[in-house]
Structure formats: C-alpha cells, structure tokens
Amino acid sequence: MISKELVSRIVEEYLQPTDYYLVDVAVSADNRITVEIDAFAGVAIDFCVELNRYIESKLDRDVEDYELEVSSAGLTSPFKVLKQYEKNIGNEVEVLTVEGKKLTGLLTEVSPERFTIETEKMVKPEGAKRKQLVKEPVTFAYSDVKTTKYIFRFK
Numbered sequence: 129m130i131s132k133e134l135v136s137r138i139v140e141e142y143l144q145p146t147d148y149y150l151v152d153v154a155v156s157a158d159n160r161i162t163v164e165i166d167a168f169a170g171v172a173i174d175f176c177v178e179l180n181r182y183i184e185s186k187l188d189r190d191v192e193d194y195e196l197e198v199s200s201a202g203l204t205s206p207f208k209v210l211k212q213y214e215k216n217i218g219n220e221v222e223v224l225t226v227e228g229k230k231l232t233g234l235l236t237e238v239s240p241e242r243f244t245i246e247t248e249k250m251v252k253p254e255g256a257k258r259k260q261l262v263k264e265p266v267t268f269a270y271s272d273v274k275t276t277k278y279i280f281r282f283k
Contacts, residue, residue: 129155129157129159129192130155130159130161130187130192130194131155132153132154132155135153135155135161135163135183136150136153138182138183138186138187139153139163139165139179139183142179142182142183143165143179146167146175147167147168147169148165148166148167148171148175149165149166149167149209149211150163150164150165150209151164151165151166151201151208151209151212152164152201152208152209158195159192159193159194159195160194160195160197161183161194161195161196161197162197162199163179163183163196163197163198163199164199164200164201164208165179165198165199165200165201166200166201166211166212166215168211168214168215170200171199171200171201176198176199176200177198179198180196180198183196183198184196203278203280204277204278204279204280205277206275206276206277207275207276207277207278210238210240213235213238213243213276214238216235216278217235217236217237217238218234218235218236219234219235219278219279220232220233220234220235220278220279220281221233221234221235221245221276221277221278221279222275222276222277222279223245223268223273223275223276224273224274224275224276225268225272225273225274226271226272226273226274228274231245231247231266232245232247232279233245233246233247233248233266234246236265237267241269241270242267242268242269242270243267243268243270243276244265244266244267244268245265245266245268246263246264246265246266247263247264247265247266248261248262248263248264249261249262249264250262
C-alpha cells in the first residue's frame with residue numbers, strides 16, 4: 129500500500145516554491161489517492177494537472193497500482209488547515225461546535241490556537257422599546273470546534 133506520508137512528502141516538495149498549500153491527503157486501502165490543495169488566490173485546473181503528473185512521475189505503477197485524484201479543497205467543505213482559516217478572514221463562516229451548537233458570523237481573527245467570528249443578534253437593551261442589532265465577537269479554540277465552513281451565498 130502507498131503511504132499517506134510518501135504522497136504528502138511528494139506534494140509538499142512540489143508545492144514548496146509556489147503559493148499553493150496542502151490541505152489533505154487520503155489513501156484508501158485499495159490505493160485510491162486523493163490530494164486536496166488550495167491557495168489564497170484560488171486553484172487553477174492546470175496546476176492540478178501539473179501536480180497530478182508530478183506525483184505520477186514519483187510513483188511506480190509497475191510496483192503498485194493506484195488511482196490518483198488531485199483537486200482544490202471544496203468551496204463549502206470544512207476547513208482542515210490553518211491557512212484555510214487565514215484565507216477566509218473577512219468572509220462569513222458557519223461554525224459547528226463539538227457540543228452541536230451552530231453559529232454563523234464574519235471570520236475576523238485567526239491564530240494558531242484559536243479564531244474569532246463576529247456574530248449578530250437582536251438584543252433588547254434595558255429601558256428600550258425595541259430590540260437592536262448587536263455585533264458580538266465569539267472566540268473558539270480549534271479543539272472546541274467540530275467543523276468550520278465558508279458560507280457561499282448568492283446575492
């Protein structure tokens with residue numbers, strides 16, 4: 129079986145001089161290899177083809193047969209690496225906590241330990257007759273989050 133570590137090394141070697149970064153590598157028991165990449169400026173299909181060819185040049189089908197797929201990380205797929213959070217600063221995201229609570233808000237801050245979204249909610253201030261829209265920052269440790277996804281809206 130082809131190892132995930134081998135494929136990751138090959139991909140990282142190819143991506144190192146570029147603006148692209150590795151999001152995920154998966155290798156199934158029947159050698160179905162899936163590589164997900166991303167970049168702050170988006171992923172070109174031609175680059176995926178080039179990377180696919182590079183990986184194939186480093187693996188020997190005569191030794192072990194495999195199926196290879198190289199693609200960009202899905203637009204609405206959950207974030208898997210820190211750079212995806214960094215790429216989406218200023219965008220609306222949906223956070224699902226490990227407790228099952230869902231929040232949506234604008235991704236405002238990202239660090240290696242945590243990230244912050246700005247949520248909006250209607251609150252009735254004391255003495256007021258009507259509720260007002262209030263923005264509130266909510267900070268999460270990555271360990272407290274099950275998934276974070278970019279929210280794609282057609283306006």
